[in-house]
Amino acid sequence: MSKYGGWAGKVLRVDLSTGRTSTEDTIEKYKDYLGGTGIGYKVIWDEVPAGTGAFDTANKIIFAVGPLAGTGAPCNGRTAITTLWPTCWPRPLVASGHMGGNFAAELKYAGYDAIVIEGKADRPVWLSIVDSKVEIKDARQLWGQGIRRTTVEINQQLGSEASVAAIGQAGENLVPMSVVINSYSHSAGGVGGVMGSKNLKAIGVRGTGSVRIAGNKAEWEKVIKMHLSLLGANNQHVVPNSPQPWAEYYNAGSRWVAAPGRRWGAADPNIDTGICEPHNLNKIAYRTNNAAFFLGERAWQYTIRGNGCTACPIRCHTMLRVPAVAAKYGIRETGQNTCAGMVLGRAFFKKFPDGPKGQTAIEACMIGMHLADDLGIWENYGQLQRDFQALYYNGIFGHKVEQKEFKSYSWDKYEQGDPAFLFELLPRIAHKEGELATALELGTGYLLERWNIPEQEWLENPNLLYWKLGHPKHHANEDAGQCGVIINTQYNRDAQCHSHSNFTRNGLPIDIQKRLATELWGSPDAVDAVMAFAPMNVYKARMAKWSLLRKELHDSLSLCNWMGPWVASPLREREYRGEDSIESLLYSLATGDRKSRRELDQVAERIFLLNRALTIRDMGTKDMRTKHDTVPDWVFADPKDNAAFGKGTIRMDRDDIKLAMDMYYEEMGWDKKTGSPTREAYQRLGLGDVADILSKQGLLA
């Protein structure tokens, strides 16, 4: 028996060029990087040379989970998929996509912490993993099929309990804006084309093993129960959105939407979500209904139930039944997804005949899920739709696309908000049919380059929410002022960090948020009321560092950073405190490798630093401050020209953001002039060898 619990103990290597499969010892090679993105970055650093293209055979794609995947720890269903990112412009850089569902647990039960896919098959294949039996199977009969049919066919072979992660036609056609999806709706954006470039249609995995918990079982159960008690609703919103008898606070912005009279109307019998008192752990799943939150009150009548990932009681995906779409559009009347995936169809349109929360908008969402989750199209956190609207309404499509092709689209339908328009658009994107679809499927950066549109136009437009490198912002200044800005400068795609926004959006009154912020980051001034931002201070830099490290920690342990961290709670008796050490408590008990919160944060910092080193190496510059950590111009503007730091604006001040970056680099121990980590920073985290390599290339600060 391995010394450690938590980890399965093996990393599976699959060379599609040779057909050879092998395993490595996880602990020996990757323990210092935990799992998930940690393993992903390590493999890319060690094995994928700078200058490699995203669709080159030399690129690798790593499906990795962490020591908490497949355990009883809440919210452990995340699989990190790391590779060189095809939509990262003007060159591919390392990034990761994250899918929930059941894949992570099945992979652990099969005995693996990660799958490293390398090379390229000479024909379409799929990877079958049933415990220790690994086979590369012919996928020619699946090629050309959508994700749903592929999933069904592989499940028929492996059994219904197997988890299937598949690409659709978009991935097959090397569409950069494509996804891989497991369990029908759990997607990881951006990586479908990389799988397609390797002729890998799907991975089906079935495991019959278990994950060993190394620590005291009673203590483990106690920590699990404590963790469950701290959970709020989706995104760790800890107060309900309407007054409840038990609730001291309520907040209209909260995703805790359960209330008496709000019913899952398409369930049979239908279910009243009722009073979800926070100590009733059996009703956690009733708290969230993201269809109702995003689509409006009408969505309650169409709700069947929530759906979600292994060991997560939140159920952030909502299953809907909308009978009208079967009759009107000939598609399935059921669909499921969450957040950006759920509203994918609606977001293409500027208006609908019955408004943005009416029946037509819901039907657009249903068609969007039906098409995109089968074809495997990625929306890049809404950037695809924002680009589409801007390009159409600014007349750019009309100029860049030949008239015959332009007229082949029913623009009258589009302008009127007819969801049927999506049947014309989305399949063409997946199949790269015509100039319009071909440009859109590239992703924003490469689209702008193809059509000679200066990126500056996108950087200045506040409606496009574009940030840099071909990607949008993801919880930036609108959520957390300077802290959000710092976080959005750090990655090579949208930041996908929720550590900060899950705190600022938790629904608690600002005075309580400030009390908790004092305990966490040293001062109430770390957080501001939304749209009433104060100038930069060092506590905001500390919050930014904490947020980034928690994101990497979650992505490496397989905890969900969309739900955590859990530093606030719905519990009045705890004065709404959560537990800042929950990750280290779970990690220590699961693995038997006792680490304090501070020690585990250091591991997270090592992982984050390796991401930074990879970015420096592949960009070939150490001047990260001006070449990478950039902030778009729209952040420094306001539609009413209100000054920064006024109430009612999210406008930031340029000098203040320079100060923010100074403070952040200082907190990280990096060089302030270049924004590059110093040798000391690498050495402190056990990455002296990385510093040596960068030093030889003149890339060390």
Next chain:
Amino acid sequence: MATVEEQKETSATIAEIISDRSKAGRLIQYDEILAQLRERRLLDPPEDDTEKDFEALIEFALHGNKDLREIRGRAGVPFYYSAESLTETYADILCWKADNPLWLIAQVVRDNSQRYPLPVLTDSFREPPFELTEEEIAECLKGLTEEAEYQDIAQTITSIGTRFLYSTRHLDHDHASMLAEWLDVGQMNNP
């Protein structure tokens, strides 16, 4: 005059009456408790001294049951509840609701504008625990503009036409309108 034992028994019954009402998510008034006690024949029929005795019994019940609370509306009318079932926030809302819809709306709006700070969706007053009708809300919106004591309650309309209310005591217009836009549109576009 009741014996000490009788006082204790009646006080326990009062606590039970208050708790039961709170478990149903409601406040209870002084007169309602009195009526229930009389129904159970724990108080004599109305006489001059009965009310005084009753006040003492209520005091006794509150003193002996730490979860019980008294809350008074603007007119000074006392309501009672158990903090084991209702929070102070919820009790406040029920107390405002017992006053009149204008006062309810104004107080909820002031509380949200100060505490979070956030404006309040006008349509949310149709839902529990407010449960105002569309007509009542429309009437209130008119009243808010006309009556002097509500001049701090202002409106803002989002880009998709949704009406929110805020208090100028705690939010200025630009801030309130941006926050309303954030609640109604921004959060949906920034999931």
